[in-house]
Amino acid sequence: MTATDYFDVVIVGAGPSGLMATTWMARTGIKTLLIEKKSGRTLAGHADGLESRTFEILNSFGFGESIWMESNKTIDVCLWSSSGGYLRRDSVSPNHEPGLSRFQEATLGQGRIEEHLLNFVKQHSSVKIKWETVPISLKISDGKCDDPGSYPIEMRNDCSERTIRARYLVGCDGAHSWVRKRLGLFLEGDQTPNGHWGVLDCIPITDFPDIRKRCIIKSDAGNLMIIPREKKLVRFYIQVSPLVAARFKVDYHSSTLIAVLRDILQPYTFNTLHIEWSTIYTIGQRLCSTFSVMNRIFLAGDAVHTHSPKAGQGMNVSMQDSYNLGWKLSSVLRGVATSEILHTYQTERLPVAERLIAFDRRMCFGICSTEKDPSENANDRFSNLRPTLSEENSCAAGIGVVYGPSILMTSSSDCDSAANVEDTQSPFPQSKHHLATCITVGGRMPSQRVLCQSDSRPWHLQDRLVSTGQWHLIIFGGDITDGIQKTRLNQLTNSLSHPESLINSINLSDGSPVGSLAAYLVHTAPREKVEFMELPAILRPFDKEIGYDYSRVFADNASSGEGCGEAYQGYGVSSRGCMVLVRPDQHVAFIGALEDTNALYAFFTRFAVTK
Numbered sequence: 001m002t003a004t005d006y007f008d009v010v011i012v013g014a015g016p017s018g019l020m021a022t023t024w025m026a027r028t029g030i031k032t033l034l035i036e037k038k039s040g041r042t043l044a045g046h047a048d049g050l051e052s053r054t055f056e057i058l059n060s061f062g063f064g065e066s067i068w069m070e071s072n073k074t075i076d077v078c079l080w081s082s083s084g085g086y087l088r089r090d091s092v093s094p095n096h097e098p099g100l101s102r103f104q105e106a107t108l109g110q111g112r113i114e115e116h117l118l119n120f121v122k123q124h125s126s127v128k129i130k131w132e133t134v135p136i137s138l139k140i141s142d143g144k145c146d147d148p149g150s151y152p153i154e155m156r157n158d159c160s161e162r163t164i165r166a167r168y169l170v171g172c173d174g175a176h177s178w179v180r181k182r183l184g185l186f187l188e189g190d191q192t193p194n195g196h197w198g199v200l201d202c203i204p205i206t207d208f209p210d211i212r213k214r215c216i217i218k219s220d221a222g223n224l225m226i227i228p229r230e231k232k233l234v235r236f237y238i239q240v241s242p243l244v245a246a247r248f249k250v251d252y253h254s255s256t257l258i259a260v261l262r263d264i265l266q267p268y269t270f271n272t273l274h275i276e277w278s279t280i281y282t283i284g285q286r287l288c289s290t291f292s293v294m295n296r297i298f299l300a301g302d303a304v305h306t307h308s309p310k311a312g313q314g315m316n317v318s319m320q321d322s323y324n325l326g327w328k329l330s331s332v333l334r335g336v337a338t339s340e341i342l343h344t345y346q347t348e349r350l351p352v353a354e355r356l357i358a359f360d361r362r363m364c365f366g367i368c369s370t371e372k373d374p375s376e377n378a379n380d381r382f383s384n385l386r387p388t389l390s391e392e393n394s395c396a397a398g399i400g401v402v403y404g405p406s407i408l409m410t411s412s413s414d415c416d417s418a419a420n421v422e423d424t425q426s427p428f429p430q431s432k433h434h435l436a437t438c439i440t441v442g443g444r445m446p447s448q449r450v451l452c453q454s455d456s457r458p459w460h461l462q463d464r465l466v467s468t469g470q471w472h473l474i475i476f477g478g479d480i481t482d483g484i485q486k487t488r489l490n491q492l493t494n495s496l497s498h499p500e501s502l503i504n505s506i507n508l509s510d511g512s513p514v515g516s517l518a519a520y521l522v523h524t525a526p527r528e529k530v531e532f533m534e535l536p537a538i539l540r541p542f543d544k545e546i547g548y549d550y551s552r553v554f555a556d557n558a559s560s561g562e563g564c565g566e567a568y569q570g571y572g573v574s575s576r577g578c579m580v581l582v583r584p585d586q587h588v589a590f591i592g593a594l595e596d597t598n599a600l601y602a603f604f605t606r607f608a609v610t611k
């Protein structure tokens with residue numbers, strides 16, 4: 001018998017999706033082994049586009065702001081085309097839709113993002129990383145899968161004689177995923193014949209005027225995309241013929257790509273003395289429609305969906321996959337949720353991948369096609385592309401993802417009686433969307449600026465929704481100096497803090513936030529009329545060592561010169577208020593009136609494991 005090492009979770013692949021999964025495990029203290037074939041992080045090239053939702057996610061772990069500061073913002077998108085051999089700028093338009101997120105699309109090399117994630121992971125002792133290691137065998141014992149405490153996964157790797165046993169396995173090992181192949185699963189789809197594109201990362205020396213803006217160029221000599229990046233770098237996507245693609249693959253020399261690039265950019269000049277990375281790829285869209293096996297093995301990122309890098313979605317959707325999975329795994333492993341919640345990984349993320357694949361097809365068609373739409377302006381070479389670009393700014397940026405009803409998500413109703421579940425055993429509490437008309441049940445909680453009751457500082461409410469595995473209950477209490485609203489608030493907080501309340505019975509004894517519920521108040525009373533110490537204790541938790549938590553109560557008041565005072569309006573909440581339950585991944589699970597505690601508890605009863 002060989003010696004055996006036991007892990008709660010084994011993650012294969014330290015790319016963006018594997019590192020995001022590992023980040024969750026590190027944050028929630030789950031014993032994890034991360035296995036990576038390479039000797040370290042990505043050093044150059046690969047993905048570089050970060051969408052606003054990804055920034056929000058990275059920020060929820062505490063390092064989004066530093067990545068944001070380091071990245072290059074792509075504010076505008078310019079469309080250029082040539083006619084009669086003359087290259088001209090057709091339009092300049094915003095590269096994002098204002099108001100959806102405080103972050104917008106930006107670029108930074110994949111390696112830097114991996115480094116930020118790795119730095120976070122390395123601060124946590126529950127994770128062990130094995131570089132230059134690949135798994136060589138995988139077995140799953142069917143009989144043990146129903147037992148939550150069992151280790152049904154048995155693996156070996158190429159660097160050790162020891163056996164690895166795990167409760168869960170996450171395959172984040174990219175498009176050629178070994179884990180996926182071992183499960184007998186395939187990526188299905190196709191490649192576009194002759195859809196070859198070269199990729200060149202360099203510091204350009206050029207007189208092309210929009211080199212620091214995102215550009216899509218359709219010239220008589222071919223199609224080109226320009227993506228400005230950090231540190232004066234620019235990424236060029238260059239459409240090439242099959243002949244050029246074949247020539248490049250002989251010696252992988254970037255001069256082959258530069259020759260085509262120069263042709264397309266004429267009459268502008270191009271030179272470079274600093275080339276960071278170059279490659280070539282063929283456009284294709286492929287999807288594996290199975291994201292999990294026996295609720296024990298999960299696949300994420302490129303392992304289950306691959307597509308062109310045209311819209312810069314690859315790294316984003318891959319990280320968002322494992323962001324969706326990570327907190328669910330931690331909740332089950334920490335014993336606060338039933339393993340049934342793990343089924344929602346596939347039901348929530350597969351539709352996102354399907355939409356991504358369809359979107360990428362439209363994007364590629366819009367960028368690659370040279371045809372003009374006869375029904376539109378005959379000179380407009382971008383008529384196929386414009387709707388897709390605007391879709392990219394809203395839905396495709398991850399902000400538009402809405403998860404459907406499930407054990408972890410209520411359905412939405414406009415009926416006022418919807419959430420009045422008298423019997424807490426009722427399995428189907430519904431949300432009252434009309435109480436917060438600008439918040440979508442299933443969508444991520446949008447951010448509004450509010451003033452902290454204690455220090456009057458403006459905060460983005462989303463900054464409070466940190467990723468720790470904790471649920472967030474945002475109570476919109478209205479004007480709590482009004483007797484009726486005050487009573488309604490007190491009844492709700494009394495119910496939540498009752499020693500026998502269901503919410504109190506989910507807390508872990510070691511003080512870990514995983515699975516617990518944090519309550520916040522956003523009120524509309526003038527903040528000088530509200531006394532912090534008179535507020536219900538659940539809104540100002542006390543710690544023997546660090547005193548009161550001052551960051552749970554906010555006023556929707558105007559602040560001098562800093563905006564604020566429009567949160568209720570922005571969320572579509574009336575003066576009667578409501579409560580909004582936000583999952584650990586910032587998606588809104590339930591909206592109810594302040595009285596709808598039974599519905600709230602009925603929701604948790606569906607999956608929570610109580611003491």
Ligand SMILES: Cc1cc2nc3c(=O)[nH]c(=O)nc-3n(C[C@H](O)[C@H](O)[C@H](O)COP(=O)(O)OP(=O)(O)OC[C@H]3O[C@@H](n4cnc5c(N)ncnc54)[C@H](O)[C@@H]3O)c2cc1C
Pocket residue numbers: 012013014015016017018035036037038045046047048049110133134135172173174175176177178199279300301302303308309310311312313314315318
């Ligand atoms: C050459 C190339 C160029 C790209 N260019 C762009 C681009 O310009 N823009 C864009 O948005 N996207 C681009 N992508 C796609 C983008 O990088 C991916 O969508 C994103 O990285 C997916 O993240 P992931 O973690 O799922 O997979 P990956 O980033 O592929 O990470 C998988 C990891 O698993 C490791 N691994 C693989 N097999 C094993 C094994 N058996 N054992 C252990 N470890 C293993 C790999 O070494 C790798 O570190 C590119 C991808 C590649 C490969």
